[in-house]
Amino acid sequence: MHIVTANEMYEIDRFAIENAGVDGTILMENAGRAIAEKVVSLVKKSEEILVLVGSGNNGGDGFVIAKTLLNQGYKPTVLQLAANEKIKGAALYHKQLFINYGGTIQQLQASDEITVFLNNTDVVIDAMLGIGITGTLRPPFDQVIKAVNEVDKLTISVDIPSGVPADEGVLDFIGIEADYTFVIEEPKMSVFLEHCTAYYGNWSVVKIGLPHQAYANQIKRNTWVEQKVRTTLPSRDAFSHKGSHGRGLIIGGSRQMPGSVAMTALASLRAGSGLITIATVKEAISSIAQQCLEATFLPLASQEGVISERQQIDISTYDAIAIGMGMGRKKDTGLLTRKIVAKAKVPVLIDADGLYHISEELSVITNRKSPTILTPHFGEMAMLLDTTIQNVIAHPFSLAESFSRKHGVYLVLKGPNTIVSDPEGNQWVNTTGNAGLAKGGSGDVLSGILLAMIMQRQKMTEALSNGCFIHGKAADNLVVKKHSEQDLLATDVIKGLASVFRTFS
Ligand SMILES: NC(=O)C1=CN([C@@H]2O[C@H](COP(=O)(O)OP(=O)(O)OC[C@H]3O[C@@H](n4cnc5c(N)ncnc54)[C@H](O)[C@@H]3O)[C@@H](O)[C@H]2O)[C@@H](O)CC1
Numbered sequence: 191m192h193i194v195t196a197n198e199m200y201e202i203d204r205f206a207i208e209n210a211g212v213d214g215t216i217l218m219e220n221a222g223r224a225i226a227e228k229v230v231s232l233v234k235k236s237e238e239i240l241v242l243v244g245s246g247n248n249g250g251d252g253f254v255i256a257k258t259l260l261n262q263g264y265k266p267t268v269l270q271l272a273a274n275e276k277i278k279g280a281a282l283y284h285k286q287l288f289i290n291y292g293g294t295i296q297q298l299q300a301s302d303e304i305t306v307f308l309n310n311t312d313v314v315i316d317a318m319l320g321i322g323i324t325g326t327l328r329p330p331f332d333q334v335i336k337a338v339n340e341v342d343k344l345t346i347s348v349d350i351p352s353g354v355p356a357d358e359g360v361l362d363f364i365g366i367e368a369d370y371t372f373v374i375e376e377p378k379m380s381v382f383l384e385h386c387t388a389y390y391g392n393w394s395v396v397k398i399g400l401p402h403q404a405y406a407n408q409i410k411r412n413t414w415v416e417q418k419v420r421t422t423l424p425s426r427d428a429f430s431h432k433g434s435h436g437r438g439l440i441i442g443g444s445r446q447m448p449g450s451v452a453m454t455a456l457a458s459l460r461a462g463s464g465l466i467t468i469a470t471v472k473e474a475i476s477s478i479a480q481q482c483l484e485a486t487f488l489p490l491a492s493q494e495g496v497i498s499e500r501q502q503i504d505i506s507t508y509d510a511i512a513i514g515m516g517m518g519r520k521k522d523t524g525l526l527t528r529k530i531v532a533k534a535k536v537p538v539l540i541d542a543d544g545l546y547h548i549s550e551e552l553s554v555i556t557n558r559k560s561p562t563i564l565t566p567h568f569g570e571m572a573m574l575l576d577t578t579i580q581n582v583i584a585h586p587f588s589l590a591e592s593f594s595r596k597h598g599v600y601l602v603l604k605g606p607n608t609i610v611s612d613p614e615g616n617q618w619v620n621t622t623g624n625a626g627l628a629k630g631g632s633g634d635v636l637s638g639i640l641l642a643m644i645m646q647r648q649k650m651t652e653a654l655s656n657g658c659f660i661h662g663k664a665a666d667n668l669v670v671k672k673h674s675e676q677d678l679l680a681t682d683v684i685k686g687l688a689s690v691f692r693t694f695s
Pocket residue numbers: 199203217218221244245246247248249250251276318319320321322323324325326327328329331348349350374375398400
């Protein structure tokens with residue numbers, strides 16, 4: 191699936207109508223009819239349905255839904271929230287068809303009348319506002335949306351929950367809290383914005399027959415789904431040896447935080463790495479070795495329990511490096527981190543405290559010749575950009591894209607909807623994972639999986655997207671069977687990798 195902004199959607203629409211010659215009323219018929227089919231699968235004929243229609247094309251879809259339901263023996267009540275003269279074009283055409291099919295339309299005279307309509311219905315179909323919303327809500331939409339949210343009725347939104355912006359940038363809004371949203375043709379950006387996702391409820395896409403050529407090459411944002419993992423994840427060659435699957439180096443850990451690198455190493459081995467070496471402070475090695483028998487070690491000199499600057503590390507024999515987990519934020523560790531990142535001629539993944547050290551001197555990553563992968567969560571992203579977390583929440587797609595382009599890096603912006611960005615500005619949103627991962631250590635496990643993935647035969651963007659998918663999928667499988675979102679631990683996710691890899695082998 192592509193992920194579109196409102197403008198991109200309008201552009202696709204324009205192409206369909208002007209270049210491909212599709213009539214706009216047909217697109218509206220297709221949209222309304224496809225959504226009516228979904229409504230039929232959720233609602234019984236005996237139930238009362240209230241269709242709330244606005245003045246634009248979203249309202250037009252509402253008329254088609256009402257007409258289709260009426261034709262199938264339902265008795266929808268259509269409540270028009272805008273003046274008659276505001277309904278134009280395709281929406282007016284479908285309003286007239288609805289009337290011709292025997293439908294009647296009621297009009298809201300005063301905002302507070304809405305409670306009477308809501309009290310008399312079982313189901314609300316929200317066809318008030320779609321991607322055409324501008325500015326703050328005007329009456330009666332503000333009051334109607336609040337009233338719908340206050341009553342406990344099954345609420346089904348058309349294309350987008352009314353009031354929710356389609357695009358990035360708006361943090362404050364009043365929106366319908368839908369139970370279901372049937373998104374037309376392609377998910378809008380806000381489906382994946384963490385301050386908007388919940389409004390959509392259970393969402394899915396309905397296709398309305400827009401010409402594929404209208405957008406196949408233009409949209410740079412996509413979802414990463416199981417089918418893509420199936421077609422890109424390399425299988426293990428029967429004649430391979432440990433060297434064929436990558437020799438990875440993990441640099442991090444400290445006396446205070448030995449567990450993080452242990453989890454990264456274990457996850458990396460479970461995700462298919464051939465050989466893993468952990469470079470960490472020598473006093474942490476015995477405890478880490480007990481957790482991870484398969485790893486080898488590179489003991490590092492330490493100062494107050496953290497990796498000290500004064501030492502040479504031979505990084506020449508590794509295929510990829512992950513650096514930063516649990517290493518702390520001491521100045522000396524930072525100097526060494528930047529030296530290693532600058533010197534390494536293989537892919538380097540930078541996570542956690544490594545991101546802090548890099549944020550002090552971003553030119554170190556910009557100047558690198560081999561691939562650099564940064565894996566910040568929203569707080570670390572704000573630190574890298576020297577901005578607020580609120581700003582990252584408001585603009586995750588555009589900030590990630592511009593950062594990747596500017597510094598020539600691959601960025602994995604972690605969250606409930608993790609976004610992978612490449613230096614050309616392409617983006618993929620991961621579709622797996624749950625709140626059980628919102629726990630210390632999940633990021634360390636992800637780094638290990640990604641380190642393994644980037645050492646297998648696949649493109650860098652596929653490696654990163656597959657790694658995120660597998661990490662989230664392991665957590666999803668675990669909360670269905672063995673665990674819950676409450677008790678899930680990062681170490682469980684490592685064990686759960688088996689269930690995911692087995693489905694792809
Ligand atoms: N290719 C597509 O994507 C298709 C889209 N269709 C529908 O068309 C919708 C977009 O239609 P429109 O561009 O007409 O836009 P909308 O229907 O989303 O809204 C525009 C209308 O809302 C009013 N409005 C805007 N901001 C408002 C505010 N803050 N407070 C109160 N009223 C406000 C405007 O005066 C205008 O009349 C989509 O969301 C979708 O539902 C379908 O008809 C089928 C084809």
